[in-house]
Amino acid sequence: MPPAVAAHSGLTAFEQKLCEWLTLPYTLITMSVETAAGTWSSRAEYAELPGCVAEARSMPEAVDRLEDMRLDLILRSLRSGADVPRETGEAVASGTTGLSRYTISEILERVRLHSSLGPS
Amino acid sequence: MLSKEENELLTQTGPGTPMGQLLRHYWAPVLLAEEVPDAGSPPVRVKLMGERLVVFRDHDGNIGALDEFCAHRGASLFFGRNESTDSRDGNCGLRCCYHGWKYRYDGQCVDMPNEPENARFKDDIRLKAYPAREHGSVIWIYMGPIESMPPLPEYEWTLLPDSHRYITKRLHSSNFMQPVEGSLDSSHVSFLHSDAPMWHPNWTHQMYGTRKHVLQPPQFRVRPTDFGFVVGARRETDDAEHDYWRITNWVMPWNVSIPRDDLEPMGAHSFVPIDDEHCWAWNISYVPERPLTQREIAFYSSGGHIHAEQDPKTFVPVRTLENDYLINRDLQRTVSYTGITGIVMQDAAMQESMGAVSDRSRENLGSADSAILALRRRLMGEARALRDEGKLPTGRNPESHHLRSISAVLPGGVDWLKATEDLRRVEVPVQSS
Numbered sequence A: 001m002p003p004a005v006a007a008h009s010g011l012t013a014f015e016q017k018l019c020e021w022l023t024l025p026y027t028l029i030t031m032s033v034e035t036a037a038g039t040w041s042s043r044a045e046y047a048e049l050p051g052c053v054a055e056a057r058s059m060p061e062a063v064d065r066l067e068d069m070r071l072d073l074i075l076r077s078l079r080s081g082a083d084v085p086r087e088t089g090e091a092v093a094s095g096t097t098g099l100s101r102y103t104i105s106e107i108l109e110r111v112r113l114h115s116s117l118g119p120s
Numbered sequence B: 001m002l003s004k005e006e007n008e009l010l011t012q013t014g015p016g017t018p019m020g021q022l023l024r025h026y027w028a029p030v031l032l033a034e035e036v037p038d039a040g041s042p043p044v045r046v047k048l049m050g051e052r053l054v055v056f057r058d059h060d061g062n063i064g065a066l067d068e069f070c071a072h073r074g075a076s077l078f079f080g081r082n083e084s085t086d087s088r089d090g091n092c093g094l095r096c097c098y099h100g101w102k103y104r105y106d107g108q109c110v111d112m113p114n115e116p117e118n119a120r121f122k123d124d125i126r127l128k129a130y131p132a133r134e135h136g137s138v139i140w141i142y143m144g145p146i147e148s149m150p151p152l153p154e155y156e157w158t159l160l161p162d163s164h165r166y167i168t169k170r171l172h173s174s175n176f177m178q179p180v181e182g183s184l185d186s187s188h189v190s191f192l193h194s195d196a197p198m199w200h201p202n203w204t205h206q207m208y209g210t211r212k213h214v215l216q217p218p219q220f221r222v223r224p225t226d227f228g229f230v231v232g233a234r235r236e237t238d239d240a241e242h243d244y245w246r247i248t249n250w251v252m253p254w255n256v257s258i259p260r261d262d263l264e265p266m267g268a269h270s271f272v273p274i275d276d277e278h279c280w281a282w283n284i285s286y287v288p289e290r291p292l293t294q295r296e297i298a299f300y301s302s303g304g305h306i307h308a309e310q311d312p313k314t315f316v317p318v319r320t321l322e323n324d325y326l327i328n329r330d331l332q333r334t335v336s337y338t339g340i341t342g343i344v345m346q347d348a349a350m351q352e353s354m355g356a357v358s359d360r361s362r363e364n365l366g367s368a369d370s371a372i373l374a375l376r377r378r379l380m381g382e383a384r385a386l387r388d389e390g391k392l393p394t395g396r397n398p399e400s401h402h403l404r405s406i407s408a409v410l411p412g413g414v415d416w417l418k419a420t421e422d423l424r425r426v427e428v429p430v431q432s433s
Helices: A003-008 A013-022 A059-080 A104-113 B004-011 B018-023 B177-183 B186-192 B207-214 B294-301 B321-326 B329-334 B343-353 B367-389
Strands: A028-036 A039-046 A053-056 B027-032 B044-048 B051-057 B063-067 B081-083 B093-095 B109-111 B132-135 B138-142 B165-172 B219-224 B228-236 B242-251 B255-258 B266-275 B278-286 B406-411
Touching: A013 A059, A013 A104, A028 A059, A028 B367, A039 A059, A039 B367, A053 A059, A059 A104, A059 B367, A104 B367, B004 B018, B004 B367, B018 B367, B027 B044, B027 B165, B027 B266, B027 B278, B044 B266, B051 B138, B063 B132, B093 B109, B165 B294, B165 B343, B177 B255, B177 B266, B177 B343, B177 B367, B186 B228, B186 B242, B186 B343, B186 B367, B219 B367, B228 B367, B242 B367, B278 B343, B321 B343
Parallel strands: none
Antiparallel strands: A028 A039, A028 B219, A039 A053, B027 B138, B044 B051, B051 B063, B081 B093, B132 B138, B165 B278, B219 B228, B228 B242, B242 B255, B242 B406, B255 B266, B266 B278
16 A cells, blocks of 8 residues: 555544645745845745744755645644645645645644654 | 656656655546547547547447447457447447457447357457547546546636637647646746737736836735635835735646736647647637637637647647747747747747656746746646555536636735625536426
């Protein structure tokens, strides 16, 4: 059985909620910004998610960091029993988040491997 | 930047490849309906994602999409006879010219005249056959699992009367991802297609002073959706209180519609793999509100708007990599950014020049390339989710196709999606049952 299939069997309530929230769509905003005189970075941002702004030398790297921030925000919200901000619109619902380099099952597997990311 | 493995995942579409499996879950446009115009028309060769097929319309009007090669000795059925019920076996079907084996539109062998009649050999022979339909003046084929076959797509142009649309297909000599990526890359418009009005006054990317954005790049937003995603490119205008937005829809897996200014004709593309180094670029000009004028049709047929000057039988463009797209350096110095005539051939020159399969390990994506990044991650993610978990891909619900790409001048700071919701929605006429 492929690891991703195994990852989806017997989900806890926490994991089910995590998978559901990972499919919520947010608008990615990208731009080049001058972070210091003559130094430019790529910035990626989810304006609807507090604190989710990432900068990096390359745009793909900035989006990777942004997706990590989003995952962290979702996990913190789940642990504290809070909801996450939502935009209107249909969930992606394809086994992907839409912008992460990982599928939802792969993210779930990462969360399980790094148990500190899971419920406390 | 992608690794070699990621690039292969993204670009390889043959049978058994993860991306090939994903793409086979969608109806693919393969022929203009006029290529098999009538019941009993001659068969046509089709190559789709590396698979060689023949498509024919039998004398009952059924469209067959069969393995090109006869199950007997492998001769091409392109040379076959499209027979009616008025034949020795009494069935409609395509008969191989070599030894007379005959196949129904669904691939079943119905006659085997070089074997004894009572041997019933033919009952065990079935050629690979795919569902095929005519819809919107185009023949579509579905190559995925039958149990997962979606309804036919309902892109806006497919729902209009013939008189409102003009459709061409063009041979594009690169992997399908290069033109899909190119059509989502809004910032190239300010460069590659500069001075396009020299070719036609209605092509107005320069409207609202976007030319100045050669120095002021657009800002991009990408919003994932259940059908793919929406890209918003915001450009400042001469009026400090307003922004010029170009809002483009990408519909899984290879469909892009082009924003229009005012009521100019709309454009849509689909880029469908022939094999990993060639694809069909489908180009559709349409006006939802009215029939096209004779002047517009004449313009499109001569290579205007999003069409190309090309051989009407082979669909090979006049301008190719081999002849440097007939680049005119005088024109390039004086009036045109490229010196290449035709919007889509300017695109093709760039995309084909990157190589048959672009090496994405050598590139450097910037903030203007967020739609390209989103496109790759979505396609690769869905291909892996299908392969590993059996997750059916998105963008197959026809209702999610009822949308259009637009351009708009909006007050600064407004929610670009909410402010354009009505403009982006397509009202579908109620079908009479």
